[in-house]
Amino acid sequence: MPADSPSLLLIAALFIAAAAGWLFGRYRSGAGASQSNPTANRLSEEYFRGLSFLLDEEPDKALEVFLRMVDVDNDTVETHFALGNLYRRRGEVERAIRVHENIMARPSLRDEHRVHAMFALGEDYFRAGLFDRAERLFLQLAAGGSRHVPALRYLLRIYEQQRDWEQAIATHRRLVAVASPEHPTAIAHYHCELAEQMRAKGDFEGARQQLHLARDVQRNFPRGALIRADIALDMNQPELAALLCQRTVELHPKLLTLALPRVMRAMRDTDARAIERRFQSWMRPDPVARAELAYAAIVAGLEREPFVRECLPDLLREDSTLGEIVSATSGDPAQLSPEQRTALATALGRVLRRTQRYRCVDCGFASAAHFWQCPGCRSWDAFAPVALLDLTPGMQRR
Ligand SMILES: [Zn+2]
Incomplete structure (x- = not known):
């Protein structure tokens, strides 16, 4: 079945709705009676007409049939929800919005159906990028009731999209009080986002307060440590910056590519021997560590740093395919001249960064x-x- 054809579930729902209308007519007119209930018959005819438009891939005509139906009530509403879902899943959000607004406009609906319609409409607005309208609906739903947890999750996604970190923090706290959040570390990132905004404006004190809040909710949070290193560099405290970067890499080795440029900047900002000693400790005799250091430096655009020349043979040994390419063209990787190593690192940098x-x-x-x-x-x-x-x-x- 092609992805954009009506789903089997909806066809089944419409067929059942139409058949139920027909049976209802038969029942009301007495078993075996030749005359059916005319209202129920008209309903089933409308459903069948809408169904055939859907099967013929004429979604606008189908939509008009369903919107004109007067029988959206507690018995038939599920079929209309299925139709709205189908439209949204096919990316036809405007049609989904019309179906769900049509459901909302029915005064006789039970509360549970009204809440369902509000939630579905909120999802449509979110999908359409109409965040203000989605936010209004989800705020109402988040106040309480059966959908308040998923409504809070949607609000979080809206505030993330809008980069409204204050609201994201408040919403995350509300969510944690009632359910487990999808991403437990997200709130620490929201504080880091605020800290980065404040640092960009030169408000180091405000930024540090946000980082404290991040640390309160998430211990050993590497992003927070790297921002603190940036602030230390801004405030001419290169030794502190280097120390923070070293701790980050010890706890999270894969972040070496992010920490290394900061360490290099710290070393340029000072001739303190302490930083150099710390850096030398990273160049342990472990060839894997040295290969990773060379890789991280090349990726970070630091391929001209002298230590890259030193560690490059380790990288060529650790990545055997790369080593074989070099061996085939230039001989033993360990015997490359310093100029050849720098040229190779520069070429690797151009490839790697793309x-x-x-x-x-x-x-x-x-x-x-x-x-x-x-x-x-x-x-x-x-x-x-x-x-x-x-x-x-x-x-x-x-
Ligand atoms: Zn992903």
């Missing part, structure tokens, strides 16, 4: 840039670096 190096573990969205929140599925902390060039599947970055 490559999709990060992939969301939840939805598979891939990107050359790092995101704390996946642009594909809106998951937080789901972006992980992928293997170098993907040439050697065995070499997974930590």
Whole structure:
């Protein structure tokens, strides 16, 4: 069945609605009677007409038939919900909105159906990008009742889209009080977003307060530590910045590509031997660590740093395919001259920075840039670096 054809479920629902109308007519007129109830017959005729328009892929004509129906009541409303859902799933949000507004306009509906219609309409508005209207409906639903938890989840998505972090924080707190949030670390990110806005305006004190709040809800939060390192660099405290970066990498090795440029800046800002000693400790004799350091530096645009020349042979050894390419063209990777190493690192940098190096573990969205929140599925902390060039599947970055 093609994806855009009417779903079997809806066809079944419409068929049952039409058949029920017909049976109702038979029942009301007495078993075996030749005359059926004319109202019920007209209803079933309308459903069959709407159904055939849907099957003929004439959604506008089908919509007009269903909107004209006068019998949207507690018995037939589910069929109309199914129709609205179908339209939304096919991306025909305007039609879905008309169906759900039509349901809402019926005064005789039970409360549960009215709440269902409000929620469905909120989903339509959200899907259409009409966030103000969606927010109004979800705020009403979030005040209490059967849909208040999913309404809070939608409000959170709206505030994230609008980058309204204050409202996102308040809504996350309301959600945590009644249910487990989809992304427990999200609230720490909201505080970090505010901290970054404040830092950009030079309000370091406000930014630090937000980072304290982030730490209160999430211990050892790497994004918070990196922003604190940025503030330390802004305030000419390079040693503190380097210390924060080192701790971040120790706890979260895969964030080396984000921490390394900050450490380099800290080293440029001061000639303190302490930072250099700390950095030297990263260049442990462990070849895997040295390969990762070279990889992270090249990705971060630091391929001309002297330590990259030093660590490059380790990278070529760890990624055997890359090592074989170099061996085939230039001989033993360990014997490359410093100029050859720099040229190779520069060329690798050009390739790597165009490559999709990060992939969301939840939805598979891939990107050359790092995101704390996946642009594909809106998951937080789901972006992980992928293997170098993907040439050697065995070499997974930590
Ligand atoms: Zn994703």
